Amino acid sequence: MIIVDVEAPGADSRKHSIVSNGALDFSNPENQFYQECRIYKGAEIEAEALQVNGFSEKQVKDKNKKSLEETIKDFLQWTISCSSKTIAGQNPAFDRDFLRASAEKYGIDWTFGHRTIDLHSLGYAHYLKRGLTPPNKNKKTDLNIDKVLNYVGLPDEPRPHHALTGTKMEAEAFSRLIYKKSLLKEFKNYPIPDYL
Numbered sequence: 147m148i149i150v151d152v153e154a155p156g157a158d159s160r161k162h163s164i165v166s167n168g169a170l171d172f173s174n175p176e177n178q179f180y181q182e183c184r185i186y187k188g189a190e191i192e193a194e195a196l197q198v199n200g201f202s203e204k205q206v207k208d209k210n211k212k213s214l215e216e217t218i219k220d221f222l223q224w225t226i227s228c229s230s231k232t233i234a235g236q237n238p239a240f241d242r243d244f245l246r247a248s249a250e251k252y253g254i255d256w257t258f259g260h261r262t263i264d265l266h267s268l269g270y271a272h273y274l275k276r277g278l279t280p281p282n283k284n285k286k287t288d289l290n291i292d293k294v295l296n297y298v299g300l301p302d303e304p305r306p307h308h309a310l311t312g313t314k315m316e317a318e319a320f321s322r323l324i325y326k327k328s329l330l331k332e333f334k335n336y337p338i339p340d341y342l
Contacts, residue, residue: 151312163189168309183217200306234263
């Protein structure tokens with residue numbers, strides 16, 4: 147599987163653009179991808195979303211950055227080196243939809259399947275397996291990325307969000323939930339909880 151984390155200046159893949167994309171091949175975690183790009187002309191920007199990912203409006207429109215089309219082509223070229231083309235992450239439908247919409251915008255063949263692997267679901271299932279009630283708020287799941295990371299012994303994702311940092315933290319959480327072991331050297335100093 148390929149762990150992916152996309153940052154965008156809004157949540158709608160039809161009217162917002164990718165500003166950065168991080169990815170990691172779970173079966174070969176040293177094989178990583180990260181690129182920033184400028185938004186496509188006419189893409190909408192939400193100030194609140196920029197606060198989350200730390201980009202300014204000037205940065206996301208920087209003509210010195212690669213275009214979205216170049217970034218999508220580079221990402222798809224990178225995936226050739228990966229053993230699986232199944233997208234995974236925290237809320238991976240968000241990332242998949244942005245990547246797919248971007249490829250389609252430029253007439254680029256989208257070679258990924260529709261199915262994804264969701265870190266939230268794995269964390270939720272692990273709570274249930276232990277006989278625990280997963281965090282809820284207003285009768286809806288409240289198991290966000292920070293709660294999943296904390297559950298597996300990791301700190302909160304740093305703010306502002308960075309696509310490659312998010313990718314690495316999600317990959318580490320997958321490894322701890324699935325294999326009960328660390329995946330990346332930068333997280334080896336964070337003990338793995340006994341209940342995993």
